[in-house]
Amino acid sequence: MMRLITSGAGALLGGLMMLAGVTGPAAAQGTGSATLDAVKTRGQVLCGMSGSVPGFSLPDSQGVMRGLDADTCRAVTAAALGDAAKVKFVATTTQNRFTALQSGEVDMLSRSTTWTLGREGNLGLMFAWVNYYDGTGFLVKKSSGVKAAKEMDGATICVQPGTSTELAINDYYRLNKMKFTPILIQDQAEIQGAFLSGRCDAYSTDASALATFRFSQGPKADELLLLPDIISKEPLGAVVRKGDDKWFDVVRWTFAAMITAEEKGITQANVESFLTSTDPDIRRLLGIEGDMGKALGLDNKWAFNVIKAVGNLGEMWDRNITPMGVPRGINNLWTKGGLQYAPPLR
Amino acid sequence: MADTHADPRMSSARSSPKRSMSFAWSDPAFRAIVWQVLIVGVVVGVIWYLISNTANNLAARRIATGFGFMDRIAGIPIGESMIPYNPAEHTYGRALLIGVLNTLKVAVIGVVLATLLGTVIGIGRLSKNWLVAKITAFYVETIRDIPLLLQLLFWYTLLQGLPSPKQALRIGDAVFLTNRGLKLPLLVWEWQHTMVLATLAVGLVGVFLWSKHAKQRQDATGVRPATWPIGCGLLIALPAIVGIVLGAPLEIELPVLRGFNFQGGLTISPEYFALLLGLVVYTAGYIAEIVRSGIEAVARGQWEAAGALGLRSGMVLRLIVLPQALRVIIPPMTSQYLNLTKNSSLAVAIGFQDIVSIANTTLNQTGQAIEGIAVIMAVYLTISLSISLFMNWYNAHIALVER
Incomplete structure (x- = not known):
């Protein structure tokens, strides 16, 4: 209930913060990144997520935030500060998330947010990486007898406002000359x-x-049917503000490190055994040779810390999404027919 | 003290002594000007700082600014609209206009209904009937103590508990009540209907003029000519004759279950109904207290004196009590009307697309947060000022003319 009120107020608050400019970028010093400097001084990464989507970010029975988005926050925190526990989760709604990021309320956003041209062009944001290649779908009740999206002419559809889903459905119905009530x-x-x-x-x-x-509906899940049609591309990613390229690099290469780790078979459990590896790629990844971390303004053991904290990309998936019964599909590594491909770390 | 005219008050040409302002801190006039210049300067400075700082921050973050988005194709779906809307061709500007109309639809109907319900309950609290007095007192004390947001969610959840379209509660083949809303038959509107409506307006003006004339006659002769035959003629017979002569068709469109939902007819959505119900029930609780206090503010002696003059009870209320009670009622009533209008922004919680909801979606899709919120503020300011102006005019109109 309170979230409802705060979400509207959040957008307003964000606007006001922008008016007052309380978080104007500090003069470049140290790492050359205002955000990374602020993070190091604060000893905390403020990470915007939802906090209410199972599999992405939802507190477990112990109150620990679990999910793919939550682990993305942890990975970046481990890279920046060496300790994933220094992450601070900030709950945002679909409506106030961008304002929260723009105004500096959070350092990054990892909130099932679709990468679109409009958001990069108009909102002053940049998408560092995609942690989930998704698409818009429809969930119906089996009792309705609907089997495909094309049968949904005249339907009433529940959508969250301010999302790219809203626009995707609109386009789909327009294309197919059908009508719906939102x-x-x-x-x-x-x-x-x-x-x-x-x-x-x-x-x-x-x-x-x-x-x-x-x-999450438990035994009632059988009464619901996820239609096979996927009507749009929704690459969900980690977002940062424009104008701080160094911080953007930190977030982007954290993903590259997790993908490389998966390619090389490095996991949370066995990462220490790779410290004696002779593979030059692994030695650079784990900071044994080369100054990859320094180039990013981080400790050379940044990638080691990430893998130690959350594991590789596949482990993150297995921990959070597999229990929900979703196959990895196009989210797999490029070597296994998926889309996740990391540029070389050298 | 020979010359008494030395006293300036006694001189025929009285004028304050001319005194040039000295630029000394000891001069009150000078001090006043300095303070005023300083305060205005600080206010202007703060506003200038906020605006320039915002502009700088927006530019630094590469966020587009301006109201250019208003002309862009919206592409956002809107559930209910009083004017035609197609997301594929209409603009954000039109989408926002729909939001304003939806807000007005709730506010105007809400104010009327809340006034009616509040007045009935307020009078009920003064009733000598124990049961009526207690029930209305219970209503006021309960409703006022529960947050409006909770009440809205309560009504909305309640309406969702209604049966699905296939098992609709129905009255014949015309009225259906489902969890998709109330479906009513709709008159297919033709130009003849517009003419009938125009005739009715003319009739209303006629009745107003006739009653004025009747009052003049009463003042002059003491006999009031009958007004009801003329009234009936102008308001019922004349529009009916116009309708028949023009051959207004009486084609009724019935809601029919087709596919997922009922098609055709008039729909009152659960979102709108829950919002209206919540606002009316909540605000009526406050209005009831205002009406009660207004009537109780009229001294008992006024009733008795009016009775002693031989006035009937209806006339006592209309001529003696209400004019005095309204003086007390109108100003706080204005606040309640403003509250109801502003509270309608809670529509976001239950999915009714008012101006806040549509502006929020717009600012989210376009990223123009400051502009979007400025639009919301401007809309509420305009509506609220209009209500205030009207109510102030009405207050001045009914104020007792003191002689």
Whole structure:
């Protein structure tokens, strides 16, 4: 309930912070990155996430934030500060997330956010990497008898406002000359409740979130059907502000390090045994030779810290997404038919 | 003290002594000017700092600014709209206009209904009937104590518990109540209907003029001519005759279950209904107290004196009590109308697309946060000032003319 109120206020607060300019970039010094300097001084990475999407970011029974987005935050924190525990999770809504990032309320955003031209061009943001290649899907009740998206002419669809899903559905219906009635509710729990109570014929968002939502329904999951149609490309990624390229590099190469680790078979458990490796790629990755970390303004053991904290990209997937019953598909490594491909670390 | 005219108050040409302002701190006039210049300077400086700082920060973060987005194709879906809207061809400007209209739709109808309900409950609290007095008191005390947001979510959840379209609650083949809203038959609107409506407006003006004339006659002769035959003629017979002569078709469009939902007819969505219900029920609680206090503010002696003059109870209320009660009622009532309008922004919580909801979506899709919030503020300011102006005019209109 409170989230509902704070989300609107959050956007306003962000706007006000921008007005007051309390977080104007400090003069370049040290690493040459205002954000990285601020992070080091603060001893904390402020990471914007949702906090309410199973598989991406949701506190477990111990109150520990779990999920792919949460682990992305941890990985970047481990790279920047050497200790993943120094991450501070900041809950954001679909509506206030960009303002929070723009105004400096958070250092980065890892909140199932789709990489689009508009967001990079208009919002002053940059997408450092994609942690989930997703697409818009539809979740319906089996009792409705709908089997494909094309059968949904005239349907009422529950969507969260301010998302790229909103635009994707609109495009899909326009393309297929069909009509729909949107029900736009900001709060995740409210909109899911509206769908379950039958206010909408379908609930639409990223297929990943639909799969995890369906999974979270427990025994009732069988009453829900995820339609096979994926109507748009939704690459979800980690976002930073424009104008701080050094910080952008830190976030981008953290992903590259996790992918390289997976390519080389380095895991959270066995990373120490690789410290004696003779493979030059591994030696550079783990900071034994070359000054890769220094080039980023970090410790040379940055990638070692990342792998020690969250493991490689595959481990992150297995830990968070596999339990939700979603196959890795195109999110696999390029060597296994997926899209994740890291440039060389040298 | 020979010359009494030395006293300047006694001189025929009284004028304050001319005194040039000295630029000394001991001169009050000079001090006042210095303070005013300083304060205005500080205010202007702070505003200038905020604006320039914002502009610099926006530029530093490479965020586009300006209202150019208003002319861009919106592409955002909108659930209910009073004017035609197609996201593929209409602009953000039109989307925002729809938001304003939706806010007004809630605010105007909400204010009318809340006033009616609040007045009934307020009078109910003064009732000599124990049950009525207690029930209305219970209503006021309960409703005022629960946050409006909770009430809205309560009503919305309640409406979602209604059956699905396939098991709709129905009255014949015309009215259906489902979790998709209330479906009503709709008159297919033709130009003849517009003419009938125009005739009705003319009739209203006629009745107003006639009652003015009747009052003049009453003042002059003491006999009031009957007004109701003329009223009936102008308001019922005349529009009916116009309708029949022009041959206004009475084609009714019925809602029909097709595919997922009912098609055709008039729809009152659960989102709109929950918001309206929540606002009306909540605000009526406050209005009831205002009405009660207003009536209780009229001294008992006024009722008795009016009775002693031989006035009927209806006339006592209309001529003696209400004019005095309204003086007390109107100013706080204005605040309640403003509150209701502003509270309608809670629509975001239950998915009704008012100006806040649409502006929020717009600022999210375009990234123009400051412009979007400026639009929201301008809209509420305009609506609120209009309500205030009207209510102040009305307050001045009904104020007792003191002689």
